[in-house]
Amino acid sequence: MKSNLIIVRYGEIGLKAEYTRKQFENILIKNIKSSLKSEKISFNIKQTRGRIYVHTDQIKTACNILKKIFGIISVSPVAHTISDIDYMEKLAIEIADEQFSENMSFALKVTRVGIHKFTSRDVAIRLGDSIVKKTGASVDLTNPDIILNIDIREKDAYFYFDKIYGVGGLPLSSQGNVLAVINDEKSIFAAWYLMKRGCNTVFALSNNSIRGLLEDFIKNWYAKKIIYVVKNNDYKKFKEIISYNQCDAIVVGYFVDDLTLIKKLKEKTHLPILAPLLSMKIDKVKQDCKKIGSTI
Known part of the structure; x- marks a missing residue:
């Protein structure tokens, strides 16, 4: 399916009060624009309630970037038409002619927002019947070989096959600043948790041997590169940083065995100490680190 448009979905943001x-x-x-520009992607952005649309000819690269932007739960390359049932039928036939064959089964998943002269069921029946006649493919609502999603929103209709899942959370810079004490790989992972909650993160690096790993991590997750080199007990x-x-808090990669270090840091800085890995097992941390492109 040819596409130069990506639907960007967010979850937790949509639960907030209108102003927030x-x-x-x-x-x-703003974060999407900054990240795409940093990778030299040409694009335009349109926004409607609950959705952001990115127009670009570099679909695959853009999707790989978008799925790593905090706040985005999923993206989909889509084909677009107006929400007129004749136009939707025409596009459905074009897509099916490219993607379906007579030995395949399919299902249509239709969602709809707005007031229309038809129901979601009406769309599924008419378009499904036209696809069967055109391709010979069969309808299977239980276990289809392929699902064509149709998202009808007001005057527009979007067709897509895949959801590429993102990292979710809240957008970077939507919350306060935190200082991340970086002395090993797992402390980078601890910082990632606070970044996922929307916190701008300032990095205090006490182990210069992992500076390259930290810089790669920052670049990979499109965060601000603010790094200070600090000895652990300085x-x-x-306090100056x-x-x-x-900064409103300090994040550390300590486990439950490091409670003495946490207590001492709190006494010296008089700030809340956030330890997202505190109750986690090392095997779980290693596994999750791989998911974000880091290793321990």
Whole structure:
């Protein structure tokens, strides 16, 4: 299916109150623009309630970027037409002629937002019947070989096959600033958890041997590169960094065995200490690190 349009979906943002939702949407769009520009992707963006649309000829590359932007739960390359049933039927036949064959089974999944002269069932029946006549493919609503999704929203209709799942969470910069104490790979993973919750992260690196890994991580997740080199026990420098960057908390990659270190850091800095890995097992951390492109 030829496409130069991507639907971008977000989840948690849509649950916010109207004013907050608009703020978060604007931040997410800003992050999308910044990330795509950093990879030299040509694009245009359109927004409607609950959806963001990215127009680009570099679909595959753009999808790989978008799925790593915090706040996005999924993306789909789509074909677009107007929400007139004749136009939708024409596009469905074109897509099916390219993708379906007579020995395949298929199902249509139709969703609809807005007021129309037809129901979702009406669309599924008419388009499904036309596809069967054109391709010889059979309808199977239980276990189809392929599912064609049709998302009808007001005056537009979008056709797609796949959902590419994103990282979810909240957009970077939608929350406050945190200082991440980086002394090993697992502390990078701890920082990732706070980034996923929308926090701008300032990195205090105490182990220069993993600087390259940290820089790759920052680039891979389209975060701001703010790195300070600090010795583990240089609490004066920690306080200077915290004050300058207006950090609200400190994130560490400590486990339950490191409670003494957490207590000491809190006493010296007078800030909340966030330890997202505290109750996790090392095997679980190793497994999850691989998912974000890091290793321990």
